[in-house]
Structure formats: structure tokens, C-alpha cells
Amino acid sequence: MMDGIRVRLNLRREAFxxxxxxxxxxxxITALFGPSGSGKTTCLRAIAGLxxxxxxxxxxxxxxxxxxxxxxxVPVHKRALGVVFQEASLFAHLSVxxxxxxxxxxxxxxxxxxxxxxxxxxxxxxxxxxxxxxxxSGGERQRVAIARAVLASPRLLLMDEPLAALDLRRKQEILxxxxxxxxxxxxxxxxxxxxxxxxxxxxxxxxxxxxxKVVASGPLGQTLARADLPPSFxxxxxxxxxxxxxxxxxxxxxxxxxxxxxxxxxxxxxxIGSRLRCRIHARDVSLAxxxxxxxxxxxxxxxxxxxxxxxxxxxxxxVQLRMGETPLLARITERSRRExxxxxxxxxxxxxxxxxxxx
Amino acid sequence: xxxxxxxxxxxxxxxxxxxxxxxxVLGTPVAWWLARTRSRLKNAVVAVVALPLVxxxxxxGFYLLVVMGPNGFLGKLTGALGLGLxxxxxxxxxxxxxxxxxxxxxxxLQNAFEAIGERPLEVAATLRASPWDSFWSVAVPLARPGxxxxxxxxxxxxxxxxxxxxxxxGNIPDRTRVVSVQIYDHVEALEYTQAHWLSAAMxxxxxxxxxxxxxxxxxxxxGRR
Numbered sequence: 001m002m003d004g005i006r007v008r009l010n011l012r013r014e015a016f017x018x019x020x021x022x023x024x025x026x027x028x029i030t031a032l033f034g035p036s037g038s039g040k041t042t043c044l045r046a047i048a049g050l051x052x053x054x055x056x057x058x059x060x061x062x063x064x065x066x067x068x069x070x071x072x073x074v075p076v077h078k079r080a081l082g083v084v085f086q087e088a089s090l091f092a093h094l095s096v097x098x099x100x101x102x103x104x105x106x107x108x109x110x111x112x113x114x115x116x117x118x119x120x121x122x123x124x125x126x127x128x129x130x131x132x133x134x135x136x137s138g139g140e141r142q143r144v145a146i147a148r149a150v151l152a153s154p155r156l157l158l159m160d161e162p163l164a165a166l167d168l169r170r171k172q173e174i175l176x177x178x179x180x181x182x183x184x185x186x187x188x189x190x191x192x193x194x195x196x197x198x199x200x201x202x203x204x205x206x207x208x209x210x211x212x213k214v215v216a217s218g219p220l221g222q223t224l225a226r227a228d229l230p231p232s233f234x235x236x237x238x239x240x241x242x243x244x245x246x247x248x249x250x251x252x253x254x255x256x257x258x259x260x261x262x263x264x265x266x267x268x269x270x271x272i273g274s275r276l277r278c279r280i281h282a283r284d285v286s287l288a289x290x291x292x293x294x295x296x297x298x299x300x301x302x303x304x305x306x307x308x309x310x311x312x313x314x315x316x317x318x319v320q321l322r323m324g325e326t327p328l329l330a331r332i333t334e335r336s337r338r339e340x341x342x343x344x345x346x347x348x349x350x351x352x353x354x355x356x357x358x359x
Numbered sequence: 360x361x362x363x364x365x366x367x368x369x370x371x372x373x374x375x376x377x378x379x380x381x382x383x384v385l386g387t388p389v390a391w392w393l394a395r396t397r398s399r400l401k402n403a404v405v406a407v408v409a410l411p412l413v414x415x416x417x418x419x420g421f422y423l424l425v426v427m428g429p430n431g432f433l434g435k436l437t438g439a440l441g442l443g444l445x446x447x448x449x450x451x452x453x454x455x456x457x458x459x460x461x462x463x464x465x466x467x468l469q470n471a472f473e474a475i476g477e478r479p480l481e482v483a484a485t486l487r488a489s490p491w492d493s494f495w496s497v498a499v500p501l502a503r504p505g506x507x508x509x510x511x512x513x514x515x516x517x518x519x520x521x522x523x524x525x526x527x528x529g530n531i532p533d534r535t536r537v538v539s540v541q542i543y544d545h546v547e548a549l550e551y552t553q554a555h556w557l558s559a560a561m562x563x564x565x566x567x568x569x570x571x572x573x574x575x576x577x578x579x580x581x582g583r584r
Contacts, residue, residue, distance in 0.1 A: 050481055076484040077492075083485040089478050093500040102496075103486030152486050 005030075005156060005188060008057040009046050011212075018042050018053070018212040026061055028204030029182055029189045031220075033196075039212040040192040044158050047190065048083050049076040060156045080111070082149030082187075084159040088141035090133035096144050097129040103152030113153040114185075122184060123147045123177050139170035143177060150185065157181075157189045163198060171198075178202055179359055196236045200224070200279045201358040225327030227309040227320035237311075237318055237329050238281035240358070245274045253298070256355075260323030264298045265355050277358045282318060284354040285330035289340055291349050299352035303328060305344055308337065321350060364557060366533050367541035374449070374537060375517040378456040382464040382513045383506070385457065390468035391494070409466075411459045416522025423455050423527055447529045452537075455527040456517045463512040471505020472498065504576050511572045515565060 003026035011018040018039040024030045032040045045051040047058055049065060052073065058066040060081075065074045082103070090099050100116050120126040123143045133141060142162055149157060162178075163171045175198070182189065182202065193199050199206065199220075206223040208215040210230060216223050225239045243256035245268055254268040256276060263278070270276065291300060303321040311318050317337050319330045328350060332342075342348070389408065393401060411419060426433045427445040434444055445451030475498060483493035499506070521539040528535030530544065538557055545554035 048485060050484070075489075076481075077487050077489050081485060083482070085478065085482070087478070089482045091479060091482075091497060091501075093497075093503075102483070102488075106487035106492075148486065 003027075003061050005047075005061070005190070006057065006059040007043070007047055009043060009053040010055055011042060011046060011051070011053040013042075016042075016212060018046070020209070020212075020214050022207060022214060022217060024188075024190065024207070024217075025205050026188050027186065029191050029202050030205040030207060031199040031203035032190060032192045032207050032209060033199050033203075034194065034209035034215075036194060037211075038209040040194070040209055041160055042212075043209065044083075044160050044190060044192050047156075048081055048158055049074065049079055050083075063155065080107075080153065080155040082152050082154035082157045084142070084146050084149050084157070084162045086161045086165050088133075088138075088145040090136075090141055090144055090148075092133055094133075095129070096125065096131050096133065096136070099133065099144060100129070100148050100151055103148060107153050111153055114151055116147075116151060119147045119150050122180055137170070138166050139173045142166065142170075142174060146177070146181070150181070150187070154187055157187050159189060159191045161192050161194070163195070164193075175201060196238075197279075197358075200238070200240050201277065222327065225320065225329055227307045227318050227329065236281075237331065238279055238284075239326075239328055240277060240279050241326060243276050243278060245270055245272055245276055247272060258326055260303075260326030260328075261301050263352070263355055265357065268357070279356045279358055280328065280352055281354065281356070282329040282331035284352060285328060286351045286353065287319065287330055287332060287336070287340065287342065288349045288351060292351065295351060297351040297353060299355070301350050301352070303348060303350045305342055305346040305348065307344055308342065321348075323350065361553070363532060363536075364541060364553060367536050367538045367557075368560070370449075370533065370535075371518055371537040371539075374452060374456060375514045377453055378460060378517045379464075379510055379514045381453070381457050382460060383510060386461060386464035386468055386509065386513075390465045391472055391498075393465070393469045394472035409462050412462050416459065416520065417526060419459060420455065420523045420526025423451075423458070423523070427451055427454075427527075446527055447531060447535060449528075449534050452524060452528040452535050455523045456520060459520055459523045460513050460516045463516045464509040467505045467508040467512065468502065471502035471508075474505075475501045507576050508572060511568055515568050519561070519565065 005024040005026060007020060007022045007024065009018055009020050016039070020043055032043060034040050042051060046053045046056060055068045056066050064072055065079050066072060091102065094102065100120065104112060104116065117126065120129065123146060125140060125143050125147060128136060128140060128144070136144065146162065163174060166174065179202065191202060203220045205218070206220045207217045208223065208229065216226060216229060221240055221242070241258045243258040243263065246255040246257040246262065248254050248267060249264070252267045253264045254266070256263045256265060256278065268276065301323050303323045305319060305321050307320040309318045311331065315334050316331055317334050319332060319342060321328045321330060330350060393405060424446055425431050428434045429438065429444060437443065437445055445454060479497050479501060480493050483497045488496060519539065521543070524535065524537055524540055530536050530540055538561060542554050542557045545557065
């Protein structure tokens with residue numbers, strides 16, 4: 001695809017090899033997810049050109065950045081990209097404003113797509129412009145680094161675990177800004193992370209990496225719901241549903257509609273019609289052969305089993321189901337699977353104990 | 360202090376200024392290369408740059424005399440160019456001092472460049488700055504303490520040298536007779552009063568320079584060896 005991101009890399013290091021071949025969408029957030037040492041960061045650095053993969057091929061939106069077969073390797077400073085590293089890496093000798101301007105003033109005026117004021121407001125740093133980097137909190141620094149990258153008018157924004165160096169509160173502080181970036185800028189983002197929560201909350205597209213190889217690549221909802229992934233990914237398994245806030249009920253519950261039915265959650269304060277993303281952990285889903293009439297669980301939905309798979313935890317299995325069009329994962333014991341005779345094609349009821357609202 | 364003393368002071372300041380400027384121009388690329396290279400030649404270059412720290416000044420002076428003399432390659436070159444011979448000239452003194460003070464400039468600069476690390480330069484590259492651009496807009500400003508240390512140490516060390524000056528420069532008033540040599544002359548001639556004045560001036564100068572360096576530039580001690 002012309003407007004997509006094409007990445008083919010083959011890199012060999014001592015005791016490590018990266019071998020990826022990816023077609024990524026030219027919009028939204030693509031998460032590169034995997035355990036440490038899986039090659040996420042190396043992959044991101046190679047896309048940026050900070051690391052040179054011999055024989056590699058990188059093209060963004062029809063623009064070729066690297067094609068060794070044709071003798072092309074565009075140096076980093078000639079690529080229209082932005083990189084946000086794990087540490088904010090602001091220039092200590094420059095004010096926040098000069099940091100923001102650093103990339104922007106090096107972009108020809110005709111190619112500038114964003115105004116410093118607008119981006120500073122978007123990231124909530126407009127009151128910090130005259131400060132020196134050392135007088136910012138960790139979260140503020142990272143927001144300045146993100147704004148600085150955006151202001152370089154990138155055609156691709158690369159983020160290397162931008163929240164990993166921050167504590168939980170700072171993470172919570174930045175996540176809404178990343179969502180705003182996603183919603184308001186038309187810049188594709190490749191986001192490296194090993195935190196499932198961040199990925200579930202932010203990503204549209206998911207690439208799972210393990211030991212330098214692509215295990216899966218596809219739209220977030222579908223990819224998370226796959227039961228055939230390596231067991232190491234199964235322990236934190238769960239699906240992400242994009243829902244619409246449909247209405248409220250008298251007893252302080254709200255209804256979230258999705259392709260496979262309706263979920264009921266504690267009262268939400270967003271406007272009716274708002275899109276809300278929620279995550280359902282496999283461990284929060286249990287199964288029953290008939291509709292339970294004596295359960296305290298509110299969310300009871302009919303579903304069909306599509307597959308079962310092993311997990312890393314002894315005695316447990318992962319069950320993949322479909323509620324209408326929407327996939328769901330449940331983690332149950334091997335004993336339950338045997339006693340209820342759960343196998344592909346079986347119709348049953350799911351009980352959802354917890355729904356985590358992500359945004 | 361008489362006119363000869365003042366002339367020696369003036370000559371010393373002139374020499375140290377010229378040498379410091381030359382050293383910053385020549386030492387910066389060397390330090391930059393040393394800070395970033397993975398070449399196997401690195402250690403050899405480090406050792407060559409550091410040689411003046413351990414060699415007696417007479418050894419350096421001797422070799423320079425040979426090289427600059429009528430039969431040395433540099434002497435033949437300057438002769439062929441119609442520049443005459445360098446020993447016992449101000450230019451020869453500058454050349455010798457540059458070599459002799461090189462480690463005092465290269466080492467603090469190399470440390471400063473190494474302390475910056477790769478990251479700021481990578482960030483600059485992702486923000487569309489070419490390597491030349493990032494060197495001036497990121498590396499040099501971040502290495503400013505290193506430049507200050509290098510300039511001060513290079514200047515002070517050139518002011519304080521004696522052995523190389525005596526061998527290369529000799530003792531020619533207004534051309535090669537710097538303060539350290541002038542003091543030596545005074546002592547030889549038992550002119551202790553004049554020697555006291557000049558020595559005290561050097562002492563005060565050196566102390567003031569180092570005090571200023573450590574006060575305004577607290578990171579500088581790591582730049583010394």
C-alpha cells in the first residue's frame with residue numbers, strides 16, 4: 001500500500017537476530033509489543049535509520065528511506081520522522097521553547113504542518129515555554145519531548161517506551177495526551193512498549209515480537225483475541241472492545257453497545273454516543289453451559305467456542321469465543337474444560353466479572 | 360620591573376594566546392574523534408597526545424630541534440618555502456608549545472564530548488540536524504565547560520613552560536625570551552629582587568587562573584590527569 005509503512009529488516013548481532021517483514025497501516029498507533037530482548041527497540045531504531053540493517057528496506061507513505069538493493073540509505077537527518085526516546089533527552093542548554101523550535105526551524109517553511117502554540121496547548125506545556133529542562137518534572141519533560149518531535153512535521157512518529165521511565169502517576173498524566181495526539185494529528189505512530197495496559201489503551205494495530213521475530217501483526221482487537229499465540233503472551237491475555245455509550249439505567253449502571261451485544265458497567269459520565277474502549281481480561285471471564293439465573297454477575301452473554309489453547313500456567317487453558325462478531329478470551333482450568341466438555345463449536349454463556357474502561 | 364621584564368611578560372601573553380587559539384582549533388577535532396571513534400588506532404593516538412605529560416621537555420625540545428633544523432624534514436620544508444629555519448624564532452616557539460600543551464587541551468575536550476554521550480546527537484539527527492549542524496548546535500554548547508577548562512589549562516601551561524622554550528627558543532629578547540626564561544636569567548645573575556617580582560607575578564597569576572577555573576567550572580577536575 002502506498003500510504004502505509006513497509007519495513008523489512010534483517011539484523012544479526014551477537015546472540016541476537018532481528019528478522020521482520022511488516023506492512024503497517026499509515027494511520028493510527030501501531031504498537032510493537034513483546035518481552036524485553038525481543039527486538040522492539042532495535043526494530044524502531046532501524047526504521048529511524050539510527051541503526052543500519054544491511055539489506056533492509058524501509059518505506060513510509062511511498063517515500064523510500066532505505067532500500068539497500070537500490071543503494072538507498074537516507075541519513076536520519078533527512079528523514080521526515082520524529083523520535084521520542086524512553087528518557088526525554090531534552091537539550092539541557094536550551095529553554096523549552098528553543099527545544100520545541102529545534103526541529104521545526106530546520107524544516108522548510110512549506111513543509112511545516114504544526115504551530116508551536118497549538119502543539120504546546122495540545123500537550124499542556126504552554127505555561128512552561130520559558131523554563132529550562134532541569135526545572136521540569138519527568139512527565140513535563142516527556143511531554144516537551146513529544147511536542148518537539150511532533151513539531152518537526154514527521155510523516156512517522158516513533159516512540160520507544162516513552163512512559164517506561166515514569167512512575168504510575170506520571171504515566172496516567174501523559175496517557176490522555178497521547179490519546180489526544182492520536183485523535184487530533186494525522187501522523188502515524190509506531191509505539192514500542194512492553195506494558196499491556198498501554199498497548200490495550202492506545203494501539204489500533206498490534207505487532208507482537210518475540211526473539212526478533214514477528215509472532216503476529218494485525219488490528220488490535222483481532223490480534224489480542226488470537227488463541228494461537230505463544231503461551232508467554234497468554235498469561236496477560238484479554239481482549240479490547242471498542243464500544244459506544246448507549247444509555248443509562250435507573251440503578252446507576254450504563255450500557256455499552258458493541259458488535260456482539262451490550263455490556264453493563266458502573267455509571268459513566270461521558271455523553272451518550274461517546275466511544276469507549278474497554279478491556280476484558282481472560283481471567284475475568286468464566287463459562288456456563290446454561291444461562292445462570294442465580295449469579296450476581298451482571299454481564300451474561302451467549303457465545304460460541306472457536307478454539308482452545310494451552311497457557312504457561314499449569315492446569316489452565318485459554319478458550320477463544322465469539323459473541324456475535326466480537327471475539328473474547330476466557331481463562332479456565334483444565335479440569336473445568338474437561339468437565340464441561342468445552343471444544344470448538346460449543347455454544348454456552350460467558351460471565352464477565354470485570355470490564356476495565358481504558359478511554 | 361624593568362622594560363626587559365615587561366617585554367618578557369608581553370611576549371609570554373602573546374605566545375600563550377596564539378598557542379591556546381591554535382590548540383582549540385587543532386585539539387577539538389582530535390578530541391571529537393577520540394571521543395567517538397571505535398578505531399583500533401584510538402589508544403595509539405591517545406598515547407601520542409599524552410606523551411608530553413611524561414617526557415622530559417628536553418627530549419621534546421631535542422627532537423623538535425632535529426626536525427626543524429637544516430637537515431630535518433620540517434627545516435628543509437621551511438627552507439624550501441623561503442621561511443628560513445624555525446628554531447630560535449617566535450613561530451618555532453609557537454609550534455613547540457602547541458605540541459607540548461596539546462594534552463592539556465585534548466583531554467578535557469575529549470572528556471566533555473564523552474560525557475555528552477550519543478543520545479543528544481541522535482536526538483538532533485531525528486530533528487533534521489546534519490552532523491555538522493549538531494556539532495555546533497548541540498555538542499559544542501553542551502561541552503562548554505570542557506572548552507573553558509581546555510582553554511585555561513592550555514593557556515596556563517604554555518605560560519608556565521620552560522624547558523622546551525629554552526631549547527627551541529633560546530633566549531632572545533622580544534622574540535623568544537618569555538617570563539620563565541627571564542626569571543632564570545635573573546637568578547643566574549643573582550638579581551633576586553627582580554626574580555622575586557616576576558616569580559610572585561607568575562604565582563599570583565597561576566593561582567588566580569586555577570581558582571577561577573574551579574570556581575566557575577566545578578566539573579573541571581575530571582578533565583585533568
